[in-house]
Amino acid sequence: xxxxxxxxxxGNLHSAAKAFERMAAPDQHILVSDDPTxxxxxxxxxxxxxxxxxxxxxxxxxxxxxxEAITDAVIGAGRPFLGICVGMQLMATVGEEHGETPGFGxxxxxxxxxxxDDPGLKVPHMGWNDLTHCADHPVxxxxxxxxxxxxxxxxxxxxxTPDTCLAQADYGGPLTAxxxxxxxxxxxxxxxxxxxxxLHLISNFxxxxx
Amino acid sequence: xxxxxxxxxLDVKDGRVVKGVNFVDLRDAGDPVxxxxxxxxxxxxxxxxLDITASSDNRDTLFDVVSRTAEVAFMPLTVGGGVRxxxxxxKLLLAGADKVSINTAAxxxxxFVKEAAERFGSQCITVAIDAKSVAPGRWEIFTHGGREAxxxxxxxxxxxxxxxxxxxxxxxxxxxxxxxxxFNLPLTRAIADAVSVPVVASGGVGxxxxxxxxxxxxxxxxxLAASIFHFGEFSIAQVKxxxxxxxxxxxxxxxxxxxx
Numbered sequence: 001x002x003x004x005x006x007x008x009x010x011g012n013l014h015s016a017a018k019a020f021e022r023m024a025a026p027d028q029h030i031l032v033s034d035d036p037t038x039x040x041x042x043x044x045x046x047x048x049x050x051x052x053x054x055x056x057x058x059x060x061x062x063x064x065x066x067x068e069a070i071t072d073a074v075i076g077a078g079r080p081f082l083g084i085c086v087g088m089q090l091m092a093t094v095g096e097e098h099g100e101t102p103g104f105g106x107x108x109x110x111x112x113x114x115x116x117d118d119p120g121l122k123v124p125h126m127g128w129n130d131l132t133h134c135a136d137h138p139v140x141x142x143x144x145x146x147x148x149x150x151x152x153x154x155x156x157x158x159x160x161t162p163d164t165c166l167a168q169a170d171y172g173g174p175l176t177a178x179x180x181x182x183x184x185x186x187x188x189x190x191x192x193x194x195x196x197x198x199l200h201l202i203s204n205f206x207x208x209x210x
Numbered sequence: 211x212x213x214x215x216x217x218x219x220l221d222v223k224d225g226r227v228v229k230g231v232n233f234v235d236l237r238d239a240g241d242p243v244x245x246x247x248x249x250x251x252x253x254x255x256x257x258x259x260l261d262i263t264a265s266s267d268n269r270d271t272l273f274d275v276v277s278r279t280a281e282v283a284f285m286p287l288t289v290g291g292g293v294r295x296x297x298x299x300x301k302l303l304l305a306g307a308d309k310v311s312i313n314t315a316a317x318x319x320x321x322f323v324k325e326a327a328e329r330f331g332s333q334c335i336t337v338a339i340d341a342k343s344v345a346p347g348r349w350e351i352f353t354h355g356g357r358e359a360x361x362x363x364x365x366x367x368x369x370x371x372x373x374x375x376x377x378x379x380x381x382x383x384x385x386x387x388x389x390x391x392x393f394n395l396p397l398t399r400a401i402a403d404a405v406s407v408p409v410v411a412s413g414g415v416g417x418x419x420x421x422x423x424x425x426x427x428x429x430x431x432x433x434l435a436a437s438i439f440h441f442g443e444f445s446i447a448q449v450k451x452x453x454x455x456x457x458x459x460x461x462x463x464x465x466x467x468x469x470x
Contacts, residue, residue: 014277014280014304014305014306015280015284015287015306015308018280018281018284018306019284022281022284050330050331050333050334051330051331051333052331055331121212122406122407122408122431123406123407124332124333124377124407124408125212126333126377126378126407126408126431127212127213127214127215127255127408127431127432128212128213128215128255128461129211129212129213130211130213130461148213148461148462150285150286151212152286152333152377153333154332154333170211171212190286192284193284193285193286193308194284194285195250195284195285196464198284199284
């Protein structure tokens with residue numbers, strides 16, 4: 001079993017890789033790669049991402065054949081996919097950060113600026129927040145409502161289809177914490193930085209058979 | 211609900227902890243990685259390493275420490291000290307840091323903050339500001355551990371670096387640092403109310419009430435302390451229990467998951 005963490009120049013893959021290695025079974029190999037061939041061969045795909053939506057999209061497109069390899073694996077071959085932070089936001093139809101930028105379009109919706117009802121709330125939404133709503137989903141097993149997860153973001157994914165929103169948190173209004181459908185999930189929070197609940201989620205993903 | 215972060219800070223020199231916890235059961239109490247593991251288990255919300263290595267020849271020891279920490283502590287790690295170039299930030303992020311704090315280099319050339327935020331994203335750029343009172347309601351930026359005055363107004367500088375892309379401000383009161391007299395609350399509040407991004411209060415914590423005041427009166431989003439943790443005066447759990455009792459939202463030390 002090979003899980004590829006896609007390296008397209010966005011952020012710290014070291015800590016993400018270490019968290020996946022920690023939770024991987026002996027027969028599960030964790031690989032960090034920007035090679036479309038490796039993505040095509042992978043049994044599972046993780047797309048991390050930090051920074052601005054438009055920059056991440058540009059970074060992804062800069063590597064010839066990478067976005068196509070991800071699409072083929074996830075949509076064509078139905079391999080399990082986990083997007084993290086901007087990697088999750090890229091699952092949406094379009095992002096509004098630094099101009100309108102198309103995403104993969106797997107989750108109908110837009111990535112829009114967080115605008116808390118309370119003007120005293122800071123943006124970025126940074127720190128540990130608890131999940132207020134969770135769908136019954138294998139990747140959320142033993143995580144659930146009340147689990148504190150680490151967030152750092154200024155935009156979030158507003159889904160057009162409520163059934164694709166798998167978890168929410170509250171920050172002057174509901175925030176999308178996790179999305180998914182079929183063989184794909186994405187978390188706005190960083191499971192690799194969320195201690196016990198995050199490591200549970202990673203383990204659930206590595207063992208998920210959608 | 212978003213919780214207030216409690217952040218222990220470790221001073222690291224030549225890859226070793228200078229000011230750190232006196233845990234008797236550690237194999238090597240001078241190893242920052244061992245201490246990071248303890249804080250991870252204790253329910254700290256983040257960890258900050260401040261590198262005070264004088265010689266740039268020994269910077270590689272820091273990258274090694276950061277890399278080994280990322281293997282054992284699954285919480286956010288901020289690293290600061292001696293960050294002067296975009297390449298310094300890149301190396302720290304690649305080693306496993308989640309945020310990098312910029313201090314003197316931001317004062318010398320504020321556009322460095324912009325370059326860093328554009329390259330890596332605001333979420334991983336913290337600007338560390340060291341401020342001293344110079345008149346009632348006026349605070350000036352100091353560099354070089356509080357020895358060099360700059361003439362720069364702290365509120366104006368904080369607003370400037372946030373407009374350039376800083377995602378967080380780590381604010382240290384040089385008047386209070388090491389005094390255990392509590393945070394400089396008027397300073398903390400002035401900055402926290404002036405900027406849109408989270409402010410981490412630092413410098414002067416001596417009691418559990420000080421941690422509460424930093425949030426309720428200083429309007430900080432996070433509180434950072436060094437000596438009260440390192441000398442074993444208070445545990446993370448004690449700090450959080452006290453803050454919770456005072457009505458400040460904190461993350462339970464068990465992470466809040468049923469399975470933890």
